[in-house]
Amino acid sequence: MMPNPNSFNNGNLAVEARNMHVYYGNFRAVKDISLKVKRNAITAFIGPSGCGKSTVLRSFNRMNDLVTTARVEGEILYHGNNIYDNDVDPVEIRRRIGMVFQKPNPFPKSIYENVAWGARINGYKGDMDELVESSLRQAALWDEVKDKLNESGYSLSGGQQQRLCIARTVAVKPDIILMDEPTSALDPVATLRIEELIQDLKEKYTIIIVTHNMQQAARASDYTAFFNMDRDRAGYLVEYDRTPDIFTTPQNELTEQYITGRFG
Amino acid sequence: MSITTTSTETNSSQKRFTLGASKMSGNYAARKRKSQIMEGILFLAILLALTPLALILFEVIRRGASAMNIEFLTSVQNISLIREGGGYLNGLVGTLYMVAIASIIAVPLGVATATYVVEYSDSKLVPFIQFFTDVMTGVPSIFVGLFIYTILVQGGGGFSTLAGGLALSLLMIPIIARASEEVIRLVPDDLRNAAYGLGARRWQVVMQIVLPTAGSGLITASMLAVARAAGETAPLLLTALGAFKIVPELLGSPQAALPLIIFNEARGPFEPAHARAWAGALELMLLVLLLTLIARAIGRKTEAAI
Structure with a gap:
């Protein structure tokens, strides 16, 4: 049995948000998020459109810094340090906490x-051929591309491109991989392949995945966090628990309404 | 035929669908006629705009080709305007020389300006730079010649290849900056995000992802400016001046250029000089065409490589 999120401790904690608020200019997009993410587990963020789940995800590796008006209050603790402290280099954070995007890019x-670039700019000195092969193998893409490594990344299908993006992320050897609706642009078959792949990846990485698709959260994740949008249009965390608990015995009425498809 | 088209067009609107079919088809016929008339007017406008262009091309080829020969391409200028013979080789060499110098200066500066404007758009300098490049694009080219004349030619350097190249580069920078800006803006943000997500620093994103992705467009932008510079006469009058021989020196000696020779030979009353000027115009046109084709090929090759 998986431990309850409240019982996560330094031994199995990957990253933790504490009383985090994110603003875009004067608009508060998410408010008072406190959440612990377990190491080597898959945590899904679900919720209706506009509830701020992607914003929360992007706060974990400071991708929000690229939006000039964005501002984060509160703390995100990674190995005991707040990643928003003044002396923390956001580039260093993104090397440890990688990201896979909605559209294969x-x-x-x-x-x-595509696979070698990220490793090279991060100063990888080892055998690049080996790293490329092992990264593509981890992304379950090696067998399909091993004979055409010199062809353009664009020559692949959408699903293959997304696995290439996963291989590229894995090659940097991150701790945590953030996935922002990684299958929303893919067909069902490609989606299932990515989901299987994510299961394999959790052996080595901590995975946080944002998804619109509740079946996906139910099938593919160990923990689920349900976000909703409040009356002031700020997103907040409604409920966070083991995935089976969320989908069978939700504690909050809103969660139940959402997972049973009554809104969202 | 027209009735069925109208009913399918409007079947989403129940109210319009119930209107009489005859009235609908009448409206449709009128609209169709109006559309055809407007299309005809647009076509005439295109024809009107293209006619002078076609006539110029035709005339340059017709007159130029009859005076173009191996001797013209391989020998330097005939000092006499009255006698036949000689060619524009000195001008061709001078033009290539000065355009090369101008490109070496203007391409990096223009692309750098565009990169700064797009990738560092959080800087407060950006609107100022954009305004300035716009103004520079509109500066009459003779002013640029005058400027270099004052500070470099009169300033002690004399007429020279370098002075001509500098004048051309000043014309090229704003053109390259403006066109490159558009090209760099076309690079999707998805790629920038992907690179930042892998822990890339801004200069790595710009140098290794954004600029290579924009590569073929940047080459096209640069070629636009090269084509413009190769045909410029006014800024060279006051900087390169002109020469009757091939000038290898960068400094200390006036330099020849194709447009300068064409200008000098065409303005006199002498027939042999006129014939050579036409051939020179054809040569200049072919040169720009050739450079454009080369640039396209390079652009396509880099695109194929990625």
Whole structure:
């Protein structure tokens, strides 16, 4: 039996948000998020559109810094340090906490270079061929592309491109992989392949996945956090628990209404 | 035929669908006629705009081709305007020389300006830079010649290849900056996010992802400016001046250029000089065409590589 989120301690904690608020200019997009994410587990963020789940996700590796008006209050603790402290380099954080995006976005480079680029700019000195192969294997793509590593990343299908993006992220050897609706642009078959892949990846990585698809959260995650939008349009965390508990015995009425499809 | 089209067009609107079919088809016929008339007017406008262009091309090719020959391409200028013979090789070399210098200066500066404007758009300098490049694009080219003349030619350097190249580069920078800006803006943000997500620093994102992705567009932008510079006469009058021989020196000697020779030979009353000027115009046109084709090929090659 998986431990309850409240019992996570330093031994199995990957990252933790404490009383986090995110603002875009004067607009508060999410408020008072406190949440502990377990190491080597898959945590799903679900909720209706506009509830701020992607915003919360992007706060975990400071991708929100790229939006000039964005501002984060509160703390995100990673190895005991607040990643929003003044002396923390956001680039360093993004190397440890990687990201896979909604739309597959390979670089206009060869398949090989797509995987190698991130590792190279991070100063990887080892055998690049080996790293590319092992990363593509981890992303369950090696067998499909091993004979055409020099072809453009764009020559692949959408599902393959997304696995290439996962391989590229894995090649940097992150701790945590954030996935922002990684299958929303893919067909059902490609979606299932990515979900299987995510199960394999949790052996080595902590995964946080934002999804619109409740079946996906139920099938593919260990923990589920349900977010909703309050009357002031700020997103907040409604309920967070083991996935089976969320989907069988939700404690909050809103959660129950959402997972049974009554709104959202 | 027209009735069925109208009913399918409007079947989403119940109210319009119930109107009489004859009235609908009448409206449709009128609208169709109006559309055809407007299309005809647009076509005439295109024809009107293209006619002078086609005539210029036709005339340059017709007159130029009859005076173009191996001797013209391979020999330097005939000092006499009255005698036949000689060619524009000195001008061709001078033009290529000065355009090369101008490109070496203007391409990096123009692309750098555009990169700054797009990738560092949080800087307060950006609107100022954009305004300034817009103004520079509109500066008459003779002013640019005058400027270089004052500070470099009169300032002690004399007429030279470098002075001509600098004048051309000042014309090219705003063109490249403006066109490159549009090209760099086309690079999708998804790619920037992907790179930042892998822990790339801004300069790595710009140098290794954004600029290579925009590569072929940047080449096109630069070629636009090269084509413009190769045909410029006014800024060279006061900086390169002109020469009757091939000038390898960067400094200390006036330099020849194709447009300068064309200008000098065409303005006199002498027939042999006129014939050479036409051939020179054709040569200049082919040169720009060739450079454009080369740039396209490079652009396509880099695109194929990625």
